[in-house]
Amino acid sequence: MDLSPPPDGDGPAARADSYAAAPLLNCLLRELAVPVAGSGDLRTYRLPGTGRLLRVRGTRRPAAPEVSASGRWHRLGHTELVKLVTEELRRHTGLSNHDLPAEMIDSREAVAALLAARARATAPADPYLRSEQSLVTGHPYHPAPKARGGGPAAGWLPYAPEAYASFPLVLLGVREDLAVEEGDTSALDALGQAPPGYRLLPAHPWQLDLVGGESAKAFADGRLVRLGTTAFDAWPTAAIRTVYAPDRDLFLKFSLDVRITNDIRRLWRHDLEKRGRTDAEATRAFAGASAAWLSDRGYRTAAFAFEELAVLVRDGLHGHLLPGSTPLLAAGLVEGFAGSPLAAAPDPAAWWAAYLRAVVPPALAAFAAHGVVLEAHLQNTLVAVDAGGLPVQALFRDAEGVRLLADVGRAAGWERLVYTLVVNHLTEVAAALAEHHPGLDPWPAARRELARHDLPEIAGLLTSPTLPGKTNLLLRWTGADGAAARYLPLPNPLARPVPQP
Template sequence: MKPDPLEGDPRATAEHAHLEALLRCWVRERNVPVGSHPGTGEPDNRVRIDVLGLLLEAEVRYASPTGRHRFGPVTLAGKPVDPVVAVALVGAELGGDTADLVERTAESVRRVTEFVAYRRREPVGPADRFLDSEQRLMLGHLHHPAPKSRDGLSDADNARYAPELRGSFPLFWFSAAEEVVSHGSVAGPDAVTLMSSLAGRSPEPGRVLVPAHPWQAHDLLHRPRIASLISRGLLEPLGEFGPAWSPTSSLRTVYRTGAPVMLKLSLGLRITNSRRESTSTELRRGSEIHLLLESGYASGTEKAHPEFSIVRDPSWIAVDEGGEVTGLDVAVREVPDGIGDSRCLAGLVAPRPGIGRTLLGELVLRLDAAAWVADYTDRVLVPMLRLYAETGIGLEAHQQNTLVRLDPAGRVVGGRYRDNQGYYLASSHLPRVLERLGVEESTLAVVDDAIVDDRLTYYLLRNQALAVIGCIGVEGLADERDLLGVMAARLEAALPALAEAGPDGDRLARRWLEADVLPCKANLLTRLEGIDEVLAPLDAQSVYFDAPNPLREGRCAR
């Protein structure tokens, strides 16, 4: 086989990675077959895109049933093309906010170049295996045209705050008057006491210590509401102090080895599609989930799958004078016992061009691929389906929110879900939730059952579970179709228990097994339409479309 374009110098690697991501987006969102001619179905080892009368094309190095395709050098009208030009042409062909996407792509290429160069120089990660997996996402989302776009982050900031560069930093602390602070705690120490403990100092009487990400702190100082609070003596910036924290894969959540909690901080950067600042509802959502779980609302799932758990976010604190959040807030996340056995799925499947196999590839190389996929399906994917069947709670469990628990040999022994934002609630279950909590409204994202089904199909199946199969396949460790058959068989085996878990509880899994097409998120079109997925209405957060169902193909191939 010809040399892999991802094995070139850091700049060439970054450019090709973005071209591949763009091609993956195009063939998925335009339903273009890879490995066969779109008109005749005959074998074809090239992919071709007609953009504004010019031919963008590449050799197919690997055709993936789950979408993790690999391509050779990309040309435009027979000549090499860089990703910025390619995305400009594709954007113009499709319509939309092309100028912004072009800018974000150029920025993303620069960042990935830096990440690749650094990681090739420093390939060995920290001894903390949980943190190591959080820092492995060199290339980012493999189906996003600008996966490492971080609008507003300077190069100097990047060196300090990027997990890919193993950055770390102390928190920036503010002293706030009690009357402009809201907080809540449903477990553990109250948020005010915890913040003082983390800061290593006590506030003055009538004051509360509130931490911020340093980038956010400096940005907040230029915002009128914060400036007003400072001028009135209600808020005082104290600066950075205390031990260093490390950013996890999301950038905004920080972790410190040995600390009892992680902190999810607001961060006004536009990361890929959205600015990452918490809303008041999101801050309280983690508390509601904690109370629901403590009440026994998901007791059936907990008994059936003790190996799976939801990481709790039981407390929060925010400067919110007048009841409106200011961007100065933190959600507190418990660090589960035995966090060292957990790996971020995104880190497990992340490519490491010029360094070696993915972490998952290293594990499967010495294990059995089919057994690994079977265990993953039984112990990570099925519990999420069981929770939905029983409670109506749908987890937005994409790769970064999914933690895989491994034994010392690398076998899957369980899973965890972490987030305080990504909880859907099927509207048919809302009365039960309100009755259980004794409240009149829920902080969960309540939408029609059909919409939750669609979102879970994308996040749990396409983004999460199929990424496992695609990763193993692209590394040449197993045939993806065989692994799709394994996953389908394990889902079939779970159908009776899912049906018993709740009304029509096997509905979603049956759809995955039987439907010819399933919903899929269109990251390229979402980006061109300029949708902020955090702020958009729940039923219009992204562009979705129907795409062929690879799981059904795997089931039929058995």
């Protein structure tokens, strides 16, 4: 079942508006709006910059926005909503920004293209791939989560996970004396055959369409040669630039010169160069644990196009999964997909308790015992379920998002972990579960699970009236670097007494 916002009307344009409006409204209501009143399913807010009243329907995925004018409520389409948000941001910050409104519109147009493509395509039979390719709404608190760089849909749809894409990778040869690599990249050499004097370098076909300059010249002078494509298809995961090759049980992460959510998604040199240390620390943190870390083993690239053509090799799934279990993307559980065990759980309280046991202890242990701060948000966490759909194991990924307490300090590391694990992750899963299973209060169980762990920060987490919420709308409007997280206080659902049995 799809947990995305209900369509406002029956037409494709109304459906695209509804999907695109929900995360934008979430940002506006979290970061700028002031609650005024509300009854039933309607919530009303004052926008302090313009003084206008805005009301929406629903909570987790707000829909049907209306603004009050001359004593009457007027419905806002997506274009009108973008104008309203833009004016509010300009007055709130005193700054102008011409790029973000265009990204909001691009995100809505991308949603429309994705919905049309999904209607013509067949979802993958593998439930893991289905979960990775389910994110039509995407990040629930980002103003333009589906923006694809403003290019025509024909250029990116063939590589879009939300369109159920799969495709062969392009195989290049990079002259041996110009190949740069670190770590274990042996899996790349098994993808094809490089001619003498060259090293094999797989490439994402969309990225090849985007690069120019020195990379383009290299084909002419022989530094790069084209060697065809892989004999198998790769499936783009929710991250878009990371693909999974089921036949090889291998993940590959590429550069992609497109802004997706907050950042241009290149494999930046500084991240690649620190990969070895952060990945090694994360690997040690999970040694002997039932939970798993999918190691970013190594990378290979061309010296003359270090970031543009880099490819990162990541562990596959099979060597890490508990026997008989099926991995699912946590973000997919929140968004909804056919066969989701969250929706079908016969005992949602037991399912939630098992989910918490799988996800929370390894993230806290990595922090407390090893000084490793996982970026444990929905898109970096896989949850394996048994044959009955009950969570039994968590798998974490992406060394690029890992922070080490030795570098960031304990207070900043704890704030980041609370945001990614609790606010971005557990809060969303809890809300989706409660939406599917009315009457369930997921927070007493979450509080009990967290209270089991002997960290000095836990007491504060369970009593603080607020949690840190990331301000993606203001971050993008002010042009801050995507890694420079800014937080505002959100009500803490954990800070409530737990009923005694």
